[in-house]
Amino acid sequence: MGFAVDTKMIKLFRTFAVLADVSCVQSNLGNTRSKYYSTLCNKQYNFSLRDGLFAQAKRQFKANRKPSRSADATFEGIAVESGPVPFKNLLKPLGFTIVFSAGSLAGATIWQYENMRTHAMSMVRKPTHWLQQSQKKMGAWRQELNKQWNSLGEGEKLYIPLFIMNAIVFAVWRVPRFQPFMVKYFCSNPAAKVLCWPMILSTFSHYSTFHLLANMFVLYTFSTGVVQNMGKEQFLGMYLAGGVISSFASYLHKAITCQASLSLGASGAIMSVLGYVCSEYPETRLSIIFLPMFTFSASIALKVIIGIDVAGVVLGWKFFDHAAHLGGALWGMSWCYWGNTYIWQKREPLLQYWHSLRGGTSR
Missing domain, CATH: 1.20.1540.10 (Rhomboid-like)
Structure with missing residues (x-):
């Protein structure tokens, strides 16, 4: 069992995306929400409740909302290497x-x-050095x-x-x-x-x-x-x-x-x-x-x-x-x-x- 996102829903999400783009200037949360809604507006997804894709996307969205205190997040647009270190x-x-x-x-x-x-x-040559x-x-x-x-x-x-x-x-x-x-x-x-x-x-x-x-x-x-x-x-x-x-x-x-x-x-x-x-x-x-x-x-x-x-x-x-x-x-x-x-x-x-x-x- 699935459903397709209709045109009205796409327009609604596009409106939310614009608002999210404005708010992303203020916080990283806005940036994450903007990417999520923009992706949703540009494509039509068939969400299968049976396969759990909607629940998986929801969990991923919540995980991305968590703020990061890592120094890596400060330098946006700069590639920072990460991962396991042998x-x-x-x-x-x-x-x-x-x-x-x-x-x-x-x-x-x-x-x-x-x-x-x-x-x-300098102590040996002190008079001349001082002059x-x-x-x-x-x-x-x-x-x-x-x-x-x-x-x-x-x-x-x-x-x-x-x-x-x-x-x-x-x-x-x-x-x-x-x-x-x-x-x-x-x-x-x-x-x-x-x-x-x-x-x-x-x-x-x-x-x-x-x-x-x-x-x-x-x-x-x-x-x-x-x-x-x-x-x-x-x-x-x-x-x-x-x-x-x-x-x-x-x-x-x-x-x-x-x-x-x-x-x-x-x-x-x-x-x-x-x-x-x-x-x-x-x-x-x-x-x-x-x-x-x-x-x-x-x-x-x-x-x-x-x-x-x-x-x-x-x-x-x-x-x-x-x-x-x-x-x-x-x-x-x-x-x-x-x-x-x-x-x-x-x-x-x-x-x-x-x-x-x-x-x-x-x-």
Whole structure:
């Protein structure tokens, strides 16, 4: 037993389709309803109650109405790879994670050597160097700018370039023609063709204003103090390594759950800073910005955050990339208890090797 859609019914559905097209500007639900009604208006269907096709279409329509919080839904019209991720596809990202993390720490060591060398040479030639510097900065505005910069702490001097890089990437997101490029290189996705460089580039990538401001506020709050203890070189090496390690943790979780999707943001790298600070200074009192009257120890805060992220991973919450948060936090904790002692404090051979390479150019 079946029935055909008559002409009056088609006109009625076309009217609904127009209304749905207007409402689709306001929500994704309107877009789904528009496609459903437009398809129904352009074709005549014989719905068989016996075969259950009408019930199947109804169930499909209800499923499409469910809102999605996935980052993929934000970039309409851009193809985003998805689907199961074979574990063999993680070998290359794993290698990149190891090489990039080691390179970040080695680069931080060399940077520290060069800073110490430059400072030592400037102290030797201090009178002449001071005269040359005073002659270079003749403009009043440059002198004032230099004065303001020198008044900043080491943590603030490191934070400002990081903030500027994140702000530039955020501005590029606002240009529609660049969004396919940004999705390809500034969003990590284990199902994508480009796997490695997005693991670190996505650490500087934020699509929403709130996401950017929230992450930059937390980074400023924790980085400016801890840099005084770690040094800017060690901090930056740990931060960059934390970004790529958290991305790999996200890849691994998505491969296990067969739910590939886009991820972006500095949260994973910032969680490594948070994990280090709360492990190094567990008795430090923290508070929530909007509730400053409630204080709690850093160790309690870290346990609560890790508990939330573990629950998010186990229960499949999609609002945050909880696996990336866990990867960053575990990296920060491991650096506090193990990395600083057995890696950073053992960097003397690299310093000596680099010193031997630079020895021929010293004057």
